[in-house]
Amino acid sequence: MDVLGVLNLGEIAQYFSKMAMFPVFDVAYYIVSILYLKYEPGSVEVSRRSPVASWICAMLYCFGSYILADIMLGECPLDYFHNNSHILLATAVWYLVFYCPLNLFYKCVAFLPVKLVLVGMKEVVRTRKIAAGVHHAHHAYHHGWFIMVITGYVKGSGVALMSNFEQLLRGVWRPESNEILNMSFPTKASLYGALLFTLQETHWLPISKSLLICLFTLFMVTSKVTMTARHSHSSPFALVESWVCHVLFGSALASEDSHDHHHCAPAASAAPASPAKTRDELNEGTRKRKAKKAE
Amino acid sequence: MDVLGVLNLGEIAQYFSKMAMFPVFDVAYYIVSILYLKYEPGSVEVSRRSPVASWICAMLYCFGSYILADIMLGECPLDYFHNNSHILLATAVWYLVFYCPLNLFYKCVAFLPVKLVLVGMKEVVRTRKIAAGVHHAHHAYHHGWFIMVITGYVKGSGVALMSNFEQLLRGVWRPESNEILNMSFPTKASLYGALLFTLQETHWLPISKSLLICLFTLFMVTSKVTMTARHSHSSPFALVESWVCHVLFGSALASEDSHDHHHCAPAASAAPASPAKTRDELNEGTRKRKAKKAE
Amino acid sequence: MDVLGVLNLGEIAQYFSKMAMFPVFDVAYYIVSILYLKYEPGSVEVSRRSPVASWICAMLYCFGSYILADIMLGECPLDYFHNNSHILLATAVWYLVFYCPLNLFYKCVAFLPVKLVLVGMKEVVRTRKIAAGVHHAHHAYHHGWFIMVITGYVKGSGVALMSNFEQLLRGVWRPESNEILNMSFPTKASLYGALLFTLQETHWLPISKSLLICLFTLFMVTSKVTMTARHSHSSPFALVESWVCHVLFGSALASEDSHDHHHCAPAASAAPASPAKTRDELNEGTRKRKAKKAE
Structure with missing residues (x-):
């Protein structure tokens, strides 16, 4: 990306972030x-x-x-x-x-x-x-x-x-x-x-x-x-989260077919499926x- | 109502609203x-x-x-x-x-x-x-x-x-x-x-x-x-409310024999009668x- | 307790109450x-x-x-x-x-x-x-x-x-x-x-x-x-509390064999025993x- 492009991007961002x-x-x-x-x-x-x-x-x-x-x-x-x-x-x-x-x-x-x-x-x-x-x-x-x-x-x-x-x-x-x-x-x-x-x-x-x-x-x-x-x-964070939670918090890894991607998808969720x-x-x-x- | 009456009423109200x-x-x-x-x-x-x-x-x-x-x-x-x-x-x-x-x-x-x-x-x-x-x-x-x-x-x-x-x-x-x-x-x-x-x-x-x-x-x-x-x-507002709610919010009109005059009395109230x-x-x-x- | 003892106690208390x-x-x-x-x-x-x-x-x-x-x-x-x-x-x-x-x-x-x-x-x-x-x-x-x-x-x-x-x-x-x-x-x-x-x-x-x-x-x-x-x-306050509550608030006296010493132990507690x-x-x-x- 050349300098001009960066400048323009900066200006656009500036303008955008000030917009009412x-x-x-x-x-x-x-x-x-x-x-x-x-x-x-x-x-x-x-x-x-x-x-x-x-x-x-x-x-x-x-x-x-x-x-x-x-x-x-x-x-x-x-x-x-x-x-x-x-x-x-x-x-x-x-x-x-x-x-x-x-x-x-x-x-x-x-x-x-x-x-x-x-x-x-x-x-x-x-x-x-x-x-x-x-x-x-x-x-x-x-x-x-x-x-x-x-x-x-x-x-x-x-x-x-x-x-x-x-x-x-x-x-x-x-x-x-x-x-x-x-x-x-x-x-x-x-x-x-x-x-x-x-x-x-x-x-x-x-x-x-x-x-x-x-x-x-x-x-x-x-x-x-x-x-x-x-x-x-389905959350775009699901995959990364699943791994991070597995490593840090010992959560079970979300299986690919799982439909409900919670924060740290549960293996044996206590809550019923619907409120998820x-x-x-x-x-x-x-x-x-x-x-x-x-x- | 003559001027004197109004004055008196004002004074009484004044006194009343200051009462401890x-x-x-x-x-x-x-x-x-x-x-x-x-x-x-x-x-x-x-x-x-x-x-x-x-x-x-x-x-x-x-x-x-x-x-x-x-x-x-x-x-x-x-x-x-x-x-x-x-x-x-x-x-x-x-x-x-x-x-x-x-x-x-x-x-x-x-x-x-x-x-x-x-x-x-x-x-x-x-x-x-x-x-x-x-x-x-x-x-x-x-x-x-x-x-x-x-x-x-x-x-x-x-x-x-x-x-x-x-x-x-x-x-x-x-x-x-x-x-x-x-x-x-x-x-x-x-x-x-x-x-x-x-x-x-x-x-x-x-x-x-x-x-x-x-x-x-x-x-x-x-x-x-x-x-x-x-x-x-029974609320003294019931009749007026019933009409206003009917016109403004499309609530059902309260029937005369209804016993529970809610705010905008319900036609088919979901809640059971007692907590009303x-x-x-x-x-x-x-x-x-x-x-x-x-x- | 002699004066010296009291002084010492005061100093210890002072030190203790200032401790980080x-x-x-x-x-x-x-x-x-x-x-x-x-x-x-x-x-x-x-x-x-x-x-x-x-x-x-x-x-x-x-x-x-x-x-x-x-x-x-x-x-x-x-x-x-x-x-x-x-x-x-x-x-x-x-x-x-x-x-x-x-x-x-x-x-x-x-x-x-x-x-x-x-x-x-x-x-x-x-x-x-x-x-x-x-x-x-x-x-x-x-x-x-x-x-x-x-x-x-x-x-x-x-x-x-x-x-x-x-x-x-x-x-x-x-x-x-x-x-x-x-x-x-x-x-x-x-x-x-x-x-x-x-x-x-x-x-x-x-x-x-x-x-x-x-x-x-x-x-x-x-x-x-x-x-x-x-x-x-079991609370160390149970006995005193039981009497005070009996006199002041008309609570039933706690029987000696009672196991749950509530604040003013109940005679006929409405709540089940476990959440107590x-x-x-x-x-x-x-x-x-x-x-x-x-x-």
Whole structure:
């Protein structure tokens, strides 16, 4: 790669990492998040029975990462809610997804090509959030590496990390599984992303932040769009993880035909097979069918 | 209404909204709250087995609104506990309600005429709390309308919003229902009250705060006393809500003979009927019988 | 006791209460805590399946008291994690306990004589934590007696108070019991210790802090080491408690042959017998056998 190419790449990355997320990308984030909420079994009934509970769940899906990060850093959990425009926008999206006449809005955004674009845009926002979370924690704790990783992780994973309590709000309780025990791809990627951004922030990774944002976004968008398009939930980390976990933690090696690639795939998983398929990973087709039936 | 009448009303409202709540009204609040704790199935056994757990539950019933509001605003959840006199008073009430010889204190305060007065006084305190919560949030977030509503709501509803976790402390776990999914009258009224006080605080409602406090208190006292006297748990909002929810959220219209008027009454409620009757709404007669049996 | 003896005792107490806990005593604390985690049924499988969940649980066992106290006082729950050396040390202990080849490390530290020394050292740290918690709360709330007691209690009990949620992280849910409903010896002792240190801090107990630390440490070490050596879980408070609870709270008197000495031992406990044996109190032999089988 010649000098000019590097310069250009740097400039593009610079431009890309400064690009405003509000409102276009944020709206995409809200749409995809609330779409996943609608896929959850029982959420349509809750939206009919108790709009307040449904609205709170929608807000958790959209702003869970801010709420959790604020809790982790001992700040006001409601802090993000002073951005009235963001909340109103998310509320509008929630209303359209759940109550639009003829279910028109839902049908439009759940249409695969549209959805792929939105899913890609969501990952752009996710990467930014991870970087912002690490930066925020670095500001508060200059040498708190663990705090940086945890904050970045929480900012990237959002509602997934509190899914047990979000489900409880809808009257569902599944204690046998949670997002940390059975990490989905976005949660896992957030963890690795938070590690990378922490290394960058503490100058262990000799790369500019804007370039890292650019590269990580590229990776996330590609992976997530591919996975959504192929209705797949196999993680690109599975092979490496399987080996590392085998060497470091004595986990059994994942057999090739195994279908559920957990973090350190289990040989004799105690949990039943179904809860292993978590929120973001659930086969899209099945979910859509369920959601349609629920209408 | 002539000018003089309005002036007088304003003065009365002014006086009323400045009236000190401690100790008389606060004691009434503690008594009614801990009475409701005693009505909870199993709470008498817990008070025998583990006085510490029972005391913590009693404190949650009395000060849950302060604890929750402090959590929501990122402040010290124990902050209110530096008011030693309030805590000692509530502890005394707890001791008398649960351990008084011959159950004398309980019998006195559960005597209907006495209870009606106490219930009325509790509602006076509740309204004040909502107003204070909205004001507090307004102070911290000048344009955070959502934060104001949520803080006021939480201050008005108190322990009800964390009933799942309060029950867990007593070894009871009922995940299929919660106060947001099946709102009781006081919770719902707190939400509407918080909305009104937020509108007033942001000058959208052209009415003085003291007058609003006065009117809302009047409404709450009347409703709650009537409901307690008639052992009823039908909400005065039911009809309006039913129509609004039908139009806005496509909920089924509540049939006239329906007995459980949820927020947006369900046509085919997934939850079984019994948990729908929440804390404050449970038929008083049944509860008293249960509590007596538990003695 | 002559003047010289008292002077000497005061000096020894002074020296003892100033002694640094890091790293020797802290390591002992981490080892014993993570040992107890390994005794928990299912924790070995979790460590194989999801090292991240296992690591988080280990951190909760080691630093739960700091996290809880920070939450209670409205500070950053992750605050303690900026002590990178402490976290790295605890992580090393966690790795050695769970993944050491041939299970060598576990076998060494679970060897009774070694374990008794470590258990004794853990109690030294616990007492210090209680004193520090009360002092911290006293600094923030000068007259907040209740806040002091609660903070000291939480600092002494640590993860036990959030055991329900720690278990949930491992996919286990046992709502019918919790540490407040069925207090184990260390939790109970932490409560009494927090009371004593609060009395000392507010000058109601005419004794120097260093002497109180010294005496309380002596009591804790003796009790806990004896209980661990004898595989016993009977509390030294049982007799006094039984009488006090009988007089104050009307609890049934514990019969002499009763095996489970709860706080205010129940006559007709609603909870089944097994969950009554809590974390620290479980018969060590049984737990070791279970842990071995799980290997």
